[in-house]
Each structure stands twice: as structure tokens, then as C-alpha cells.
Amino acid sequence: MAVLSVQGQDLVVDLVGLDKFWTLKSKLTIPLAHVRGATVDPGILDEPKGIRAPGTHLPGVITAGTFRQDGEKVFWAVHDAQKAVVVELTGDERFTRLVIEVDDPRAAVALVERATGR
Template structure:
């Protein structure tokens, strides 16, 4: 997975195998920075009441794809790593995007800086 900021857009580029696990044909998700309401490294809430449609879930290994929760529609691509990057969004198809990245804190700082929050 590769993230990049170009102009006022955050792009999330999924590798072919990530697309496979997430059951998505979208190689790239582009999100206007103005639509990112909050970005954190906090471990996101997850419950048994989530509806996976479509996606993959192997407990303790991977959670990937589209999930419908009490919070709304969410996109998850998390592995057993605990380096979460949670994007809370407005005016987007997903209410939240939850990822695991090795350099999550660096991306939190870059996104907040690009949004002019620092």
C-alpha cells in the first residue's frame, strides 16, 4: 500500500494482493484533504455486529474490505500489526478508512500538516 499527497488530495494506492483481500476493483482511493475530519493512531473499535460486504476476515491476521457498522460504511485494511491509521471522513462514500502502516505517525503528521492543522 502506498500513500501520497498531491495538491489537496490524499491517495491510497492498493497493491494487487491488497485489492484481492479487500474484494475491491479500486486500485486507488482519492480523498480531498478537506474531507478528512480527523486522523489518529488509536486502535479502532470493532465488534461482532459488523457486516462484511465484501471483504476478508481472519481473526488476528487480516481484516480487509467494506464493513457496515453502527458508525456507517467503513473500509478496513488491517493486519496483525498495531500501527493504525484511522481517517474519519465527511462527504465521502466511507465514514472511516482504517489501515495499518509501518510509518503511521509520520502519515498523521503529514496529513495534518497538509491540512494546515500544525
């Protein structure tokens, strides 16, 4: 699970619990200027993930870490597809997208929309 917050001009993704271990990260900080938007997308787990580099993927259990596919680098931290939020980023970031599980997906999307003015 992840917790989203806005700190100054940054979107901060804090990973909690064992997700820090599975993703090999504890926090991601993304300038708001590099955030294109966010959507609730429970179907995203059915899409191909690509190659883990590094990461963990146990279908139906967890998808976590960095995955590469078709020239894109996507960060995943999801157990429950119903709580998945996709944050789209600009080409200025090391990731193309963040696919993260949050406690309240609609509130997370609203936070991103308010912070980016989109």
C-alpha cells in the same frame, strides 16, 4: 499495507500487494477538504467491524474491505494492529472512516495533519 500520499488537493491511499485483492480496491482518492483528521489506533482491531460488504475478516490475520455498522461504512486494510491508522472523513464521502495499515503510522498521521492544516 497502504501507502498514503498527498497529490494536489487529494489524499491518495494506494493499496499494495495482496491487499488490492482482499479489499477489491487498488486506490482511494479523497479530497483533503473531506478529511477531518487521522490518529494512530492499534486498539481499533478489537472493536466490532459490522457486516462485510464486500470484504475479508480472519481474526488476528486480516481485516480488509468495506464493512457496514450502525449506518456507517468503513474501509479496512489492516493485518498488523500496531500499524493501524484511522482517517476520519466528513459526511460528503462514501466512507465514514478509513482504517489502514501503513509502514510508519506516526509519519502517516503527520502527513495528514500537515496536508489538512489540523
